[in-house]
Amino acid sequence: xxxxxxxxxxxxxxxxxxxxxxxxxxxxxxxxxxxxxxxxxxxxxxxxxxxxxxxxxxxxxxxxxxxxxxxxxxxxxxxxxxxxxxxxxxxxxxxxxxxxxxxxxxxxxxxxxxxxxxxxxxxxxxxxxxxxxxxxxxxxxxxxxxxxxxxxxxxxxxxxxxxxxxxxxxxxxxxxxxxxxxxxxxxxxxxxxxxxxxxxxxxxxxxxxxxxxxxxxxxxxxxxxxxxxxxxx
Numbered sequence: 001x002x003x004x005x006x007x008x009x010x011x012x013x014x015x016x017x018x019x020x021x022x023x024x025x026x027x028x029x030x031x032x033x034x035x036x037x038x039x040x041x042x043x044x045x046x047x048x049x050x051x052x053x054x055x056x057x058x059x060x061x062x063x064x065x066x067x068x069x070x071x072x073x074x075x076x077x078x079x080x081x082x083x084x085x086x087x088x089x090x091x092x093x094x095x096x097x098x099x100x101x102x103x104x105x106x107x108x109x110x111x112x113x114x115x116x117x118x119x120x121x122x123x124x125x126x127x128x129x130x131x132x133x134x135x136x137x138x139x140x141x142x143x144x145x146x147x148x149x150x151x152x153x154x155x156x157x158x159x160x161x162x163x164x165x166x167x168x169x170x171x172x173x174x175x176x177x178x179x180x181x182x183x184x185x186x187x188x189x190x191x192x193x194x195x196x197x198x199x200x201x202x203x204x205x206x207x208x209x210x211x212x213x214x215x216x217x218x219x220x221x222x223x224x225x226x227x228x229x230x231x232x233x
Contacts, residue, residue, distance in 0.1 A: 017061070088107050094136050094223050100131050145205040146201045148201075
């Protein structure tokens, strides 16, 4: 990874922390000694930082350069030609981390080589900068609404480059990972009258409605499309 790529990953990580409410420009300014205008220009991509300035931000936020590496580069630097590797992460990491930090990877899931190459994306330009495929574990209480498709402790592989509600295949509903607080729910999703409509497979569970803010789009609440469910035997 070159300097420009590392710089961009640091910028996106700081924006992610600000959006989650764990950081502010004023706090980062106090931690680093930089002016808020200087940091604002950096965060909005209007100027680049020097290596020394990047080091100060990393130290202030208790990050290392390794935390900016793509997870697969850091965890599995040697290419596995027989597998496609997908990091298994927490729900918050799948939702909010554009680039999965090595420390966020629980383990790597091995899929047959080339199995992800034909998956079609449909995302905004900003989302296409995110690391694409991640997997999350679905605990028993969350799986029940989608039984028998999703079983307790299943692994759901998510394409974070597909956040459109247009059906991936004609006449077949797509399954999405939807933000619910800091966690994900797997549901079929529609958009009706400024509301996201979350539909379970198990009819014993209710349909849920999520009111959208005027500034939000449906894609803002989607981690992505679920492309594969791996149920434990």
